[in-house]
Amino acid sequence: MEVQVAPLRAWDDFFPGSDRFARPDFKDISKWNNRVVSNLLYYQTNYLMVAAAVVSIVGFLSPLNMLIGGTVVVLVFMGFVWVSHNKDILRRLKKQYPTTFVVVIMLSSYFLISYLGDVMVFMFGITLPLLLMFVHASLRLRNIKNKLENKMEGIGLKKTPMGIILDALEQQEDSINKLADYISKAKE
Secondary structure, eight states, rough: OOOOOOOOOOOOHHSSSSGGGGGOTTHHHHHHHHHHHHHHHHHHHHHHHHHHHHHHHHHHHHHHHHHHHHHHHHHHHHHHHHHHHHHHHHHHHHHHHHHHHHHHHHHHHHHHHHHSSHHHHHHIIIIIIHHHHHHHHHHOOOOOOHHHHHHHHHTSSSSOOHHHHHHHHHOOHHHHHHHHHHHHHHHH
């Protein structure tokens, strides 16, 4: 299936007034995870634009360190995903504790970058955009259009870059997984 770039959402939809934001329910981790995954898929192009702006500013100030930092993070991410796909125990841990998996990737990247050079580039150029995305995705309430787009992604009607990353991390909405399983069983 061909990878499609998600459309850029209107900025007033992406960052409207406080009425479309709410604190997540920290007691229901599954619901919070579904909100984050849903928003990451729906606003992925907006997140890319914000991250590109931050990376550009940091990259302009320290281009070599930003290149080294970005390369280290990508290699560590790919290594962890490869290992987790080849080791069942790591795959189960990644599925049960997705936040821990991402934190381990970030900490491993941090230590490698601190060994190679400038930690501040890592903090501002790589961690800050990820933190901004996570905070927005955690606080932004979903709407009907958001849920519909994500269902299309989940059942395989569309494939986007963020969907590929979330698949590598084995993070999808629970209801999407159930629907996709049902459709695959119906095809058999």
